[in-house]
Amino acid sequence: MDLLALADFNLVARHGGFGRAARATGRPKATLSRRVAELEADLGLRLLERGARVLKLTQEGRALHERTAALLTEIDETAAALASGGERPRGTLRISAPLLFAQTAMGKLAAGFALRYPEVRLDVTAEDRPVDMVEEGYDLVIRVNPDPDESLVGRVFLRDRLVVVASPSFQRPAADGVVPAVVRGTAARRAEWDVLGRDGNGRIAVDPVLALSSLVMVRDAVRMGVGVARLPVSLVGRDLAEGTLVAWGDAGGPPIELWALYPSRRLLSARVSAFLAYLKEAFPRGEPEELGAMLG
Template sequence: MDLLALADFNLVARHGGFGRAARATGRPKATLSRRVTELEASLNLRLLERGARALRLTEEGRALHERTGALLTELEETAAAIASGGEKPRGRLRISAPLLFSQTAMGKLAAGFALKYPEVRLEVTTEDRAVDMIEEGFDLVIRVNPDPDDGLVGRIFLRDRLVAVASPDLVRPAADLAVPAIVRSEGDRLAWDVKTPTGLSTIAIKPVLALSSLLMVRDAVRAGVGAGRLPISLVSHDLANGALVHWGDIDGPDIALWTLYPSRRLLSARVSAFLDYLKQAFPKGTPDELAAYIGA
């Protein structure tokens, strides 16, 4: 069996079409098509059903892709590791990270990682959307409370929680009155359920500002415009020095920051090094650690 043709078949299967595979890799579409046709001829099997607008794997093609795709990936990464000097991290490492984490911590993390691993060229893209790792060529993504994905594995490296905070000059009103508030979007709920030492209570809110960035929300809350829902790591220093007051923890699930990567038995040395570096930066993964890292 021609391994090059098998690799091209897996490339097309992974990207879902000749055109997508060609654009993602810079390979000629005609070459990919010819290689797959040659592989089908050598196996005497139809691996792909080619429609006018779509392409799908046959049952035999799906079985071949599932059994050989991971093996070829491991062979490629093994060869790359040998060519780059074994397990020493080097080469390009592309990471996608959410906006707030990038604004508050990623610059410092990236600088420290670059100093420790000067032969790795780190590229960080900031965005909150769920990127397609394979299609867009990312080695690692950092996401907040991601949806389950059978094609990815990952781990939680940080936890945070939302709190209701306000300027000391803003008095929390009685239960039947709404408090001015800064929200992320106009579609936010008009009440916050908060946990306090005395139990669960509800704060009615009247949005006065809608700001897409949590850093902007924090600055507006500091200025006394209204109350806000913010991660505790982002306001812990303000709470400690009295610039803000704590009205309670928002009732709901904690914020979990995950690192996600493709389901492979062999991780590249670059990805493994970055995962280890995150573990060193946040050994316990608590909100207090993130607050200290941001404030340092």
């Protein structure tokens, strides 16, 4: 496969047409058209549907563009870095981060990273949904306890745990009482929660009286004394230290792990490597108190 023809195809695909690509780059339109035609002939595939006014990628063309555009960008960046005598992070770094982590920490992390690496344009999206990194063009995804995925590799950079908390004014009921609770998500039925503490392990029966979509909202409601909740130590550490909330005990269950993930088939770019190193610097021990310190 002719890499120069492939690069011209991606140029046309990115700009949405031969004319736009030619105007954006100063390349002759006829040259771009010829090279894309040669690539189609070489592959034996039609990559573009050429209409009178509209140019669209075929299914094969879209797949080729999605799978090769990032690789060609990395090749260009590597060549530029070698030519300049060093691999300095540059270009766009697209990151998807979970909502709570984005709200509590990503603003400060992004600002600090941008100040250190001014040649990197950071683009961060806060979302909890699963994403297809290759198809959606993300360079790095941060997720909590992600499912195993053979197409992704990564590392844990932060661990947290859940604690059962309540307002100091909230009276703990008798052993057989039912406790009002605030939960994240849709309304739930009565349940039993584990409470692991110094005085031994136990369980409490809870009746969800509020169902909220954000853990920050859950914390604020618990502060008002409406009930108990299971919240990350990183989110309530300051409240516990100041006495605005009290811990009844750990909530048990598996640890909360924050992973930084990237596609296994891509070369690790300088900008991704730099951001991974920055995360390690921001959370050297990977403990929840380090995240809690960013809530300030």
